[in-house]
Amino acid sequence: MWPSVLFYGSVAFVLVHFGIELVNQPDSWVARLALLAAAALPGFGAVIRARRGVLEFARNASRCESTHHVLLKLDAHLRDASDSSAVFREIGFCEHILETDLREWLRLMVESEAFG
Numbered sequence: 001m002w003p004s005v006l007f008y009g010s011v012a013f014v015l016v017h018f019g020i021e022l023v024n025q026p027d028s029w030v031a032r033l034a035l036l037a038a039a040a041l042p043g044f045g046a047v048i049r050a051r052r053g054v055l056e057f058a059r060n061a062s063r064c065e066s067t068h069h070v071l072l073k074l075d076a077h078l079r080d081a082s083d084s085s086a087v088f089r090e091i092g093f094c095e096h097i098l099e100t101d102l103r104e105w106l107r108l109m110v111e112s113e114a115f116g
Contacts, residue, residue: 006045013038060108067101 017034025031071094078090 003045003049006041006048010038010041010045013041063101063104067097070097 013034017031020031074090074094081087081090
């Protein structure tokens with residue numbers, strides 16, 4: 001929500017600066033402050049959005065919980081496996097889940113390097 005609020009705040013400060021220009025007082029401190037705020041607020045919004053996108057705590061926690069849940073289920077299936085083909089099938093599923101989780105983590109790290 002904050003990046004959007006900061007963006008629209010920037011638009012509001014541009015309008016304030018434009019209004020001051022219409023009144024023919026472009027050198028007032030209010031006009032300069034409005035122009036500075038209009039330029040700075042989108043930058044702050046971009047920083048907040050980038051930081052939130054890089055860290056993504058909720059997404060990482062959800063990903064780890066779902067991987068853990070699937071591996072627990074596969075563990076139960078592996079314990080119940082009766083022959084060697086069923087054991088190897090369940091181990092293959094476990095490897096696939098771990099590989100998928102690692103690929104997702106690596107994708108997130110590559111995205112985070114763009115900002116860090």
